[in-house]
Each structure stands twice: as structure tokens, then as C-alpha cells.
Amino acid sequence: MDNAVEVRDLVVERGKRTVLHGISCDIPAGQVTGLLGPSGSGKTTLIRAVVGVQIVRSGTVMVLGRPAGSAPLRRELGYVTQAPSVYADLSVRENARYFAALRGLGATEADRAITDVGLAQACNQLVGNLSGGQRSRASLACALIGHPKLLVLDEPTVGQDPVLRADLWARFHELAAGGTTLLVSSHVMDEAGRCDRLLLVREGRLIGDDTPAAIRARSGTDDLEEAFLRLIRQLDEVAA
């Protein structure tokens, strides 16, 4: 199987603090890979390195066979930052049309993306007047436009009601089935089970990189939250 993203010995420092301590991992193409870990563990930094906006100390990040952040990748990438990065003083539709125009696409693609995230009814509302969950879906819609090969979503399901959350995850798997690679971060462990593959991060180190089934088997529990805890304890015992 091909890898959409290959990270090797990635070290990132922010100020005097080392945020990522030499992470290596692969993100397989056409799958939903979950990036799980507590807040402050380095998830967003790893995501920023993958989309090519993070200054890295050492190591390499290859995306679709090219160094992360190189110009041709900008047409292949959809990126949703943690805070909904859409214009609050534009309507949902105006936002989507602008992001479509950046890719040389028209209103049809923009409107389709809005429908895909279930915001068709709210498309003429100003983003600033939407609820938090709607706002992050508006941000997601702008990333879906133009069928990017790699979708990088930083906590896209925060604040969504359970039904919508299920819809979004179903949509992520449809996209993956169509060949899109998704990297989705979350700090909610109950979402881990929905991923094809998991990367578990803690304090800037990768402590798990496997399918959910394999992680359950290795730690001897069906509960992924508990599995995460057991992995941490095992590592702490080794260290001690």
C-alpha cells in the first residue's frame, strides 16, 4: 500500500521547548488516520508540519511524494485549522465561493461542498452568526472543495451534536473509499474507534501507531481510552 504522508525523525522546537521529539510515522493513502492525544501533546504541531506551515528543527515530511509545503501540493491539500478559519463577516456561501475561486473552481463546487456538510439551509447566513458547530462545518466545507487528495482536519468534530458527528464520520469514510487520504485529529477517545488507523501522541512522542483492533489486542482491552492508558503505563514502567 502507498503512503500519502511519510514522516521521518521529525523534531520541532517552539521557543526553547521541544514539542515533537523525533516522530516517524506513515499515513496510508485512502484511509482515515486518527491523530489522538491529550491537548498539548503536539497534535496540531504535527498537523502543521504535514501541511507545510511549521518551521521544523530536523527530520523530513514527505506528502504525496513531495516535501511538505511545496507549491504543487497546494492544489492537492484541504486543511481545516482547529479554530474555524473562515471569514466571520462573510456568508457561508461567500466563504465557500472564495475558497473555490482560489482553486480555479466555480459556484457549483462551492455549493456542493456546503450541501455535503449539511449547511445548505444556512448558506446565506453570516458565519459570525452561526453556532460553533455550524461554523466549524463551514470551515470544513471550504476544505472539501475541489476533491483534495489529502484532507487534514484538526479537531473537526468538536461541538457537533452526536447525529451530525456520525454523519461527518460517515462522510470521511465515503471520501476515503473514493481515494482521499484523511488525517483527523481528536482528543476524544470515543472517536478513535471510527478510524482505520491510529497515531497516539503524548508529550511530543508517538506511543502507538496501529489499527484500532491491533491496539486493543496489544493492550488487552476493548476500550480504547483504557488501551491508551495502559500503553502509557507500560512506557512509564519501561522508563522506570
Place this chain on the structure above:
Amino acid sequence: MSLHITLATAGRILRQLRHDRRTVALLLVVPALLLALLYFMYDGSGATFDRVALIMLGIFPFVIMFLVTSIAMLRERTTGTLERLLTTPLGKLDLLFGYGLAFGLAAALQGALATGAAYWLLGLQTTGSAGLVVLIAVVNAVLGVALGLFCSAFARTEFQAVQFLPVVVVPQILLCGLFVPREQMVGWLEGISNALPLTYAVEALAQVGISADPTSTMWRDLVVVAGAAVIALVLAAATLRRRTP
């Protein structure tokens, strides 16, 4: 750079402005109201009003567009839209020229209204044409936009961004020859004044005040102001980094 993306960006910025009706109203009406204030201040002294109002028609768009742009660009940085834009095919200059174009258009409308009010309602008289005044006002506005884009790179918060007004804009107003004729300043002050772009905008406007046809000094001054705007835009592009710590 892509013309299509630059135009889409300018359109997006104007749409943002359009949704903010209060800002639009302030942009369009305030310069004319301030000119009316000047009119009553210099009541009965037509010549002084003519001189000061003419210069103000160039200074207002510069100050207002500097402020509006530095806050707008700071918002792009703090809300994450800038980070996102830089992962798309958008080029840095697409974004900066998009801002220049959008606020330049807004300034054209603002300048036309303020100039119209000055000539027709307040009886401003100049030897040269009002059209040139609007042209100089627009170029000045673009200079304000360019400096605002550049300065916003050095501000983390809106409080800091606003502080650049007294640092970058006020000295230019003090030294442009409005308060003290430049040739009466001590040599080093006149030297600083020579290095500040607003000086040339004010000189160009004064030329319109005294000459029926556009003078070569006026054109040279306008080229200096436009050149300063382009340099500020290029410097602003240099401060826009795709990768950040």
C-alpha cells in the same frame, strides 16, 4: 501571481466590507464631515481653508486606509485564515495586491465623495482640477494600505496594531509641510521630511492648488508615492512567511 486569484481576493475583501455597514458609512461620511469642521474653523478665511482642506483630502484616505488595513490583516493572522490561505494556491502577492485593489477602490469612492463635498458644498477652490485631487487621494490610500499591511506583521494584537498609527503616520503628517513650511525646518528635519512619502503627496496636492495644468513636479511626486507603495507591498510580502514557528 494569478490575476484570477488577486481579483477573487479583492472581491472577497470588498464583500467583507459590504457586510459591515457601519464601517462603510464611517469610511464614506467621516472625511466629508471633518472637512465641514475645517470649513467652520476657518470661517471667513477662504485662502487658508483652501490650502488646508486640499491637503486633508490627501491625508484622510492615507490615515483611514492605514488603520483599516492593519486591523484587517491582523485579523487574517489571528483567526487562522492567513495560515489556511498560505496552504492554497494563493500567492503572497495575490493577497497583498488584493488588499491594495479592494481598499484602493473603496478609497476612490471615499475620495470622490469627500472631494465632491469640498468643492460643491464647502466652496473649495483650486486652480487645478478636482479629478487630480481624487487621483492623488487614491494613490495615497494605496500607500496607507501598503504601509498597514507591512506594519501589521509587527503587531500581535489589535492594541499593538493601533499603536503604529502614532509611530508611522503621525510623524509624516507633522513633517509634510502642513504645519511648518518644509524649507523653514532645520536641515536634519527637512532631510527626514524628504525621506517620507507623504511629503510628496502633499506637494503634489499643493501643485494642483496653484497650477491649472498638471505640472511635472506633480507627476514626479505621484510616481514617488506610488513607488513607495510598491516598495511597502514588497516588504510586506517579505514579512509573510508560509512557515512559522
